[in-house]
Amino acid sequence: MPIHGYRRLFRLAIALLIASTAVGRPTTAHAATPSHPTLNAASIDAYVKAYMERTDLPGAVVAVTRGDRVVHAAGYGHTAAGKAMTARTPVPVASLSKSMTALAVMRLVEAGRVDLDQPVHRYLPEFTMADRRAGKITVRQLLNQTSGMADSAYPDLTRPQARTLTEAVADMRGARLAARPGTEWNYHNPNYFVAARLVEVVSGRPFADYLAGQVFRPVGMTHTESVDSTDDMPDHARGYVRAYGMLFPRSHPRWFTAGGHGVVTTADDLSQWLIAQNNQGVSAAGRRVVSARSVDVMHTPPKGGEYAMGWSLSPSGEEPRQIRHTGQLLTHNAIQTLLPDSRTGIAIVANTGMISGDDAAVMLGGLVDLAQGKSPTVRTPFTMKADYVLAALTLLAIALGVLGAVRARRWARRTADRPLWRVGLRMLPCAVPIVLFAQLTDLAALFMNREGTLAQLGYVWPALVIWSAVAALASTVVITARSLAVLLTRRSRVLTAPGVPDERTDAEQVFVGRATDR
Numbered sequence: 001m002p003i004h005g006y007r008r009l010f011r012l013a014i015a016l017l018i019a020s021t022a023v024g025r026p027t028t029a030h031a032a033t034p035s036h037p038t039l040n041a042a043s044i045d046a047y048v049k050a051y052m053e054r055t056d057l058p059g060a061v062v063a064v065t066r067g068d069r070v071v072h073a074a075g076y077g078h079t080a081a082g083k084a085m086t087a088r089t090p091v092p093v094a095s096l097s098k099s100m101t102a103l104a105v106m107r108l109v110e111a112g113r114v115d116l117d118q119p120v121h122r123y124l125p126e127f128t129m130a131d132r133r134a135g136k137i138t139v140r141q142l143l144n145q146t147s148g149m150a151d152s153a154y155p156d157l158t159r160p161q162a163r164t165l166t167e168a169v170a171d172m173r174g175a176r177l178a179a180r181p182g183t184e185w186n187y188h189n190p191n192y193f194v195a196a197r198l199v200e201v202v203s204g205r206p207f208a209d210y211l212a213g214q215v216f217r218p219v220g221m222t223h224t225e226s227v228d229s230t231d232d233m234p235d236h237a238r239g240y241v242r243a244y245g246m247l248f249p250r251s252h253p254r255w256f257t258a259g260g261h262g263v264v265t266t267a268d269d270l271s272q273w274l275i276a277q278n279n280q281g282v283s284a285a286g287r288r289v290v291s292a293r294s295v296d297v298m299h300t301p302p303k304g305g306e307y308a309m310g311w312s313l314s315p316s317g318e319e320p321r322q323i324r325h326t327g328q329l330l331t332h333n334a335i336q337t338l339l340p341d342s343r344t345g346i347a348i349v350a351n352t353g354m355i356s357g358d359d360a361a362v363m364l365g366g367l368v369d370l371a372q373g374k375s376p377t378v379r380t381p382f383t384m385k386a387d388y389v390l391a392a393l394t395l396l397a398i399a400l401g402v403l404g405a406v407r408a409r410r411w412a413r414r415t416a417d418r419p420l421w422r423v424g425l426r427m428l429p430c431a432v433p434i435v436l437f438a439q440l441t442d443l444a445a446l447f448m449n450r451e452g453t454l455a456q457l458g459y460v461w462p463a464l465v466i467w468s469a470v471a472a473l474a475s476t477v478v479i480t481a482r483s484l485a486v487l488l489t490r491r492s493r494v495l496t497a498p499g500v501p502d503e504r505t506d507a508e509q510v511f512v513g514r515a516t517d518r
Contacts, residue, residue, distance in 0.1 A: 094327030099310030150178035150186035157450030196259025239331025274345025401474025412485035437472035
């Protein structure tokens, strides 16, 4: 294919990708709610059911509170194992766990056993890294995720997974920091592995036991636990991923989760958690779990930042003001938010994976609208539209690969009189999809600020990986076919040149003769 043909193809691909962004924007459809919506069990139930019908979401749990009362806690749909989801169905909340780990640390702070601004090493001598600056990391910096640790220096999800908190901390001895402590924010799970291990060492109790006794039971979370890995979660955290408008059940690979993303809880218990957070540390039963000052500390980011201690502040100017955090596994996604102005709390966990699902974050918008007295709209996750564009691009890549291979000999004859280096340059655009596929995980890490593997990316956005792989394969086929055609064409010209003895076999002569006739 001539170079201008590739330019047209490139422009077409860009146009389709731009179209995917436009098509993928949430479309709206009003849920069956009253003309003057009120945040109550009926309106929440109507919205969630409308969303599930529109998106085919398999299952979710929802908890909504206002002040010190539960507005609604319920389960919808089914698990990947086919069990009906209820308000007492245990679900993994992934990184929502960080806010609970932070509260466990604050309990030790209030007991006078930990100082947030002292170096972690003072309480946890085993915490060492191959970077002297690590000795200056404070407890506060761990919880604010400003310790200087980052995926770019220590990609924990691409490494062999630890089995205990002791192992997780020990594995970091050879790691370096990405920044000087206190100067840069980087979302990094090991910050909370270290914080959880600190809790174990200072309290003298296993982290899961300390959470149960000092956080979950005082708050009223009677069906909540912290586990060490996704293997310890119900049905091994099995859930769903979306691709091309379809849902596929998938088992979650083993990840170490303690401290950072290992809590398994229920809608009923999430409602108790939200009440304590919105009620300045007092549980629904009237028990003070932590002081109001500690709650403020956990909800307040460092100056100039947005991330506090397991909670993030909504961007300045966004209304209504929110204090929230997302949680994502490859097969589940979750979100919790506090609306301080109305003392409303919302938590959602869906059994679809990150990006390919993102249902919890999308559903949150509708429930926030309800909390403000607005009619909610049912929006769909971005990939439900974008996947169809990627499907079209995948079919286009296959067609161009076949066409390029079939027309390889014709292409070789047109370039036969040009130097080989110029022929190579003309084939260079064909290598772009190959390079893209080879760098796909790095590009994803750049946009997501998280390092991962290609297999993990296959959970996150299957259609993207399939398109990239097919395009790379099609390019490889075209490059290979054209290279062989160029070699055969030039060899045939040399052998048939005047004065050059023809030493080919009869079969070779027939083959070259046919190629020349075309």
